[in-house]
Amino acid sequence: xxxxxxxxxxxxxxxxxxxxxxRSAKQxxxxxxxxxxxxxxxxxxxxxxxxxxxxxxxxxxxxVTIKSFSGLLIDFVAIEKAEVIIRGFRAISDYEHEIQMAxxxxxxxxxxxxxxxxxRNEYSFLSSxxxxxxxxxxxxxxxxxxxxxxxxxxxxYSESEGLK
Ligand code: ADP
Numbered sequence: 001x002x003x004x005x006x007x008x009x010x011x012x013x014x015x016x017x018x019x020x021x022x023r024s025a026k027q028x029x030x031x032x033x034x035x036x037x038x039x040x041x042x043x044x045x046x047x048x049x050x051x052x053x054x055x056x057x058x059x060x061x062x063x064v065t066i067k068s069f070s071g072l073l074i075d076f077v078a079i080e081k082a083e084v085i086i087r088g089f090r091a092i093s094d095y096e097h098e099i100q101m102a103x104x105x106x107x108x109x110x111x112x113x114x115x116x117x118x119x120r121n122e123y124s125f126l127s128s129x130x131x132x133x134x135x136x137x138x139x140x141x142x143x144x145x146x147x148x149x150x151x152x153x154x155x156x157y158s159e160s161e162g163l164k
Pocket of ligand 1: 007008009010011014015016017020086087088089090094118119120123124125126127128
């Protein structure tokens with residue numbers, strides 16, 4: 001059994017992400033969910049908020065750890081001594097970007113394999129951006145993220161409304 005890293009922005013983590021975490025955690029000995037701290041990309045939730053939410057949502061999974069990382073994913077994977085990268089596939093639209101990344105990572109370190117899990121039907125159209133778009137306009141996101149995340153999104157967007 002292997003150690004795997006599931007990287008992503010998780011801004012915020014959706015039920016689709018959690019499903020991938022739960023399913024991949026069953027396939028490996030240890031799973032590190034790696035929250036990207038990307039200084040070049042504006043995120044709604046801070047990296048600490050994203051890490052804390054994921055910790056709560058996976059607290060029942062003993063073989064899952066949540067960490068943040070910045071820089072090259074392949075370097076983080078090496079530091080973690082992991083052998084596998086997990087990614088999720090939703091639709092054909094994910095294909096180009098995901099294959100490019102997997103091939104690039106393989107070139108950088110041929111000992112690391114990227115494994116893809118196909119999303120469940122109900123999560124195929126679910127993305128963090130769609131969730132943020134709905135929350136921004138006051139829509140109900142309680143069916144696609146956990147209640148605490150829904151509350152945080154509501155608070156963030158009402159705070160930004162208040163600043164206008
Ligand atoms: P990134 O910015 O690295 O794409 P994301 O947080 O958007 O970070 O996604 C992380 C991974 O989770 C990606 O492999 C993405 O395809 C996958 N993913 C995102 N949403 C879903 C979903 N609804 N179902 C399955 N996989 C998903």
